[in-house]
Amino acid sequence: MTDRLPRALYRKDAVTLARSLLGQRLVRVDGGRRVAGLIVETEAYLGLRDKAAHSYRGRTARNASMWKEGGHAYVYFVYGMHWCVNVVAAVEDEPVAVLVRALEPTEGIERMRERRPRARGDRDLCSGPGKLCQALGIDRALDGEDLVTSERLFIERARRRAYAGRHITVTARIGVAYAEEWAGRPLRFHLDSAHVSRR
DNA sequence: TGACAGATTGACT
DNA sequence: GTCAATCTGTCAC
16 A cells, blocks of 8 residues: 655655655655665755755756655666756745755665666675666656655655664755855764665 | 855766 | 766857
8 A cells, every 4th residue: 555645744854754755765756666765864955045966056847856846756867877866845936955965775676776787796786876876767758747746756654663763864955066165064864774775 | 257165076196 | 986978958169
């Protein structure tokens, strides 16, 4: 049975959402089969005032999904080769979002291995934003998807006993050194997991 | 119109 | 540790 996260949970500020997504299950359904993992690492991007956020310089064709209602997906392409998936937070026209940086694989692991043939082991399947999109088959086709109603991509309430009440580590975000005073802000959140992108 | 850098990864020294 | 891969948006010319 699915226990999908409701719209109300997404209509929060990005920091609250980034914390509440930890331990929940990101699910991709492709060809009738589920490929899923527990979210163990997230980053909050605070919109028009945040120099590290894609929405800082305003709307473009690429980042338009960030202006959608909370609970939609914002999928973008970086470095000419990788896809990254965000969960849009807050309300329509408030371009804030949460980047999903790492998952602990739980379902469809064979499918993940097929999609990531060069992965060194199962800890290398989803331990990074580009890796998890490759493992789950997330690309442009899912940009703007509504996670509350979609049959292809959604998030289920799945706080495992192992992660219930687990300590959340807070650090600066990864890869945003250019963002001046925003580079060091404590906006990255992760659980104590072997599947996080960096320690 | 062209240079350049980027919310990354994997190959290699 | 270094570095190239190569799409998108921004800013300078």
